[in-house]
Amino acid sequence: MTTVRRVLIGAGGLVMAYAVIGALTDADLKGGAYVFLVAVLVAHDAVLLPLTLAAGALIGRFVPVRSRTPVRAALLIGLAVTVxxxxxxxxxxxxxxxxxxxxxxYGRGLLEIYAAIGLGTGLAWAVRRIRARPTGSRRRRSGGSRGTSC
Structure with a gap:
């Protein structure tokens, strides 16, 4: 594990501890807020996280390697917007x-956002496809020695 990853994990843990301690010691916070916070945590861990992992596994199984990143990004953005x-x-x-x-x-607006996400994904896929295509100046030369004459 890299040093940056350890620092980020530690910082995240400290922020979460600060939030929990702040919630528990705040006199103005009512019991309904605790129920809401627990419900959000359970909904995330029991519903959203497994769905996200399952979608990632399905993408890894059925989508070609070159297209996986744009498709995964589009689905994650779509999920966040939908929520x-x-x-x-x-x-x-x-x-x-x-x-x-x-x-x-808002229904029409959501469909427009989905269309924009789809358009952006299509453009990202097209750019990746064009960049991966070999051009005349980028083709590898096979065999022989370079720059020497016989």
Missing amino acids: VATPLVLGRGRVADNPSILPLD
Whole structure:
């Protein structure tokens, strides 16, 4: 394990310890907040993490090596956007007598974000494909000695 990785793990552990100690010693924090924090932790570890690992394994099995990185990045970005946008798309908190609360068409916006992610992934894939293609000046010469004449 590299030194940088050890420092990052240690810093992450200290930040988490600070957050837990701060939550436990804060007099203003109510019991519902603890339930929410535990629920988020359980949902992450029991649902999102296994789904992410399964998707990564499926990508590793069925997607060609050259395309794996853009596909994995697109799916992770899509997952993050979906998690954030789901309450807005479902309209939680929308009130009929106050149209200024959640006034946009969030479903259409989410589809537009998906389209942008797909376009970006396609462009990244195309750039990787073009860069991997050998050109006339980059082809390897086979056999013979270099720069000597017979």
